[in-house]
Amino acid sequence: MRISTALITLVAFVCTANALLCWECENARSNRACRLNGRLRTCQRNQRACQTEIRRDPQGIRISKRCKQARACDNNFIQNPRSAWFPSQCSTQHGSVCRCCCDFDNCNTPTVACGTRPEPTCDRPQSIVNGDVSCFGNASLPVGEQCVFECLTGYTLVGDATITCRLTTPTTAAFDRPSPTCTLTLSDEVLCRPEMVAPTFGSMDCSETNQLGSMCTFTCESGYYVAGSPTVTCGDNELWSSPPPSCQRVKCLPPIMELTNGQTSCTDSNFDRSECRLLLWHGRIKIQHLLFIKIIIEFRLSQKVGKCRDVQTLQNGNVTCTDGNFVRSQCTYECNEAELYELYPANNTLTTCMSSLVWDVEPPCCSKECPPFAAMDLVLILDSSSSVTMPNWRVMKDFVRSIITTFNFGDDSARMAVFRYNRGIDRRSQVLLRDHINNRTAFLEAYDKIPYNGFGTRTGQALRYAKNVILAQRWGNRPNVKDVLLTITDGRSQDDVATVSTELRAMGVATFVIGVALENGVGLDNEQLLSMGGSPENTMLTTGGFSGLDTTFLNRLSDLICTNRCA
Template structure:
């Protein structure tokens, strides 16, 4: 119809008549639009007389009004958590909802009575309300009733859902009779302001006045009786009785107590201890309305020092326990020792406290020294280094090592091993570990024959030891006015070739004059003791200087520098056959100590096999001094005696 009006008002009559014939008369015979009195016929006849633009303006205005009216939502009444419909009406307001919303009422049955909400709600949600109203039963807690309407102010006057349910199912509303409060007490129900609605599921509680206690059940619940349409509370109301504290304080061990009103509510008790006792807790207690005292009763504690118990692995003996004036003595079991004082005394520090005069000792185990790791063997102990531990030593016999001393079993007693720590060693000579440097004086005063004796002596010394990369390494130089570095033998020249070393030694020439021993010592420090030349930093350097006379240069400084690097310098001073006397102070300057000076007074002929054997014995010394190293052996043997040959 609307499209026809637009066509008739805005287009020509011919178009209007065509529309009339096709869509209105639908081919009916005898119908003439020029005489037809229906509204389409009249519209076709008068359409040409209209002002089309004015008509269209009115038409669009009319359409806008219709659309605006169609887009405007329903007027609804809104409120939140009202206690009744009248309460909702008083505090609520009118609100225009959105176009796709309706007016909704919601009533919930809570433990505080009915609560009401009115609001705008989506139409789809309202449709769901009808399916969800299976929860709607106002006589039961948790009931939720919802329903909607879609006309202005349709939810204003009535609760709508709730009243209709009550009208339709009045027998479903079950109420319990009001509860009477107990004497000296009161009853508290969630819907106390609405005594007409104490419905099934409502719980009421009971409380008593100050000074009284609830005797019985403190709450009761409204429930439906089985097989009856009647509701009753499930518990009888309690009684409120005046109360008192259950405990009556009359005695206090080690003191006394006084109360101003026995154990009645409000009574105050005072506690006092006798001399020699101290109060533990509060000195005042009050019987409170809760029928309990304000705190636990105090006690009178005897003033004592902290109790001592026997220390671990020890005993304690006290004259009077831990009371003031007592003396305690501590002792330890065998293998243990007290950490400090063995006697303690207990005495008062003030009127309420007593303390021991010193900290209590403990019994500490007397441990023997740690055996640690041992070269070329291992220790086996029953209890490590603890008291009464028995240890033994097993050496690598496949490498010719054996324990020294032979009886290797030893015991830890009171923190001390009952025997010296053994070691694993090999026969020395030939086995030892050192870097042996021979510095040979080849000055003209020595003479060729004596030089041969010196070389034979050096060869015999070298043959006394096993030369090897992990045992003894040997370096040899000769000197006079200067060092002969062209014929020198370095530590790494013959690491595992003892025969090659001796062959090289036999080729050393004898020539030159002058005796610059200081220069030879400096050269040894600067060149021969380098790691690149085979010297080992972890092995003791033993420097043996063989000379027959006084040096022409200063020796004290070079000797000190060499010894500061850890080298041990020994001087074999050989008095020549020409009757010259050796300067012993000069030899001490070379060695740094008189204990490392050996004088041979029978000339170079004194460098015999006997002297060589004695020298190697000094080098080997105690087999267990520093393992296979000879440092300790030299220090032990040469620090006690000097020999003259």
């Protein structure tokens, strides 16, 4: 007997495990009364619909909700528009009866109207290790939406780069393929050959051996100087930025000459720390012992190469020097005024090489008036996280548009790139440095199409994308032009920003950041902002919200960009 009872219980469980749940009430005078006095009922196996029935009488309406066989419920529903008394069976008149159906759990509970089954969606995929994913949408993505995966530089994508949300059943959806992975590139890895080695009498420190982006720094022992570039970088063309330097002995210039009436004796020629003894003759008789005149000259290192920095080449201008870059030489400078170039600083028209082996004033350069002219590659990074909101996004885009229109585009002027980020990078709408070269109108047309959506604030990821992709030479970055990067954000980054910001400045990139806070910096991390800007001058904060991005703020930013026109 006990065995039979247990068996019956098991069978009953199996039969009701997947049963539909519907709200049940009878003749309630309002939907609220139906919810207060009704209950959620587990339907029988053959009852695959939830029905709501509304009858009208002189006192108002009477609402009944129940489980129903699907076909029977559909047959009731199609009677609604058919003729009965005036005007139809289902109307707003006395005696009317309206019925509707739905077919998912609890669908007839909220209102007197039957619920509509929500459209199936796919959960947004997570970012992949050593890579990222871009999707248009938040946590739930509609059927047909695509997500695109990319790997960081030095990693290879294994699998399909694009996955699509597809219907799997009439009520469920899933991506049509699994997310790919990123593996370290081996045979096709970008490497610069040959590998750098430390010079004789010196040392070397490389960030990533000879891989893409690796920076090698060279130093020399005391008494030696770095002949060549002290830093070299592995570029995406698999070439080092310059040949490896060597360590050469420091010489004092000019060398001691032989005396007409005397003798010169040096311990180590004219190299650093050498001591020279001069013996002077009186007529033909050598003064010896206590009577001879003895002069000891000790040479010490004052500059690496013993003379002032060479300034005899002036781009877009001419230099005239009295004695090259030797001590006491004077140089005058002039620029090609016909091409609108002018000296900067304007008053530095004459420089003199001092005995300390430095110029008395900083030698000028030839540049055009800034703004509107600025020889730079400018990268604009816009935070499009959910905290920004659409109204503020429009304000920010108007402000950035005013930055773009402040500067001229041209071979001797600006190139620009812009992209937005949130949890991921929007590569679909990005505008690269190589796009619309010398055509500001076309650039603005592409810029105006950049949309707003997303959630999350991974600013560090955006900065690294700018470093590894946007500022790569193959995407339009000019090797001999100043790089400038501006980030605008209204929130605390969810990843590290300090490391990549330091790496950008080590590459020579001028980094600026604008932090937008609604009330006295709320929501921002001032330490993060300072690490991104690199200095208080390059770190700007507006506490009045996005409305603070006005003309005054624009002028301040353009002054900062134009501060060092000779960079």
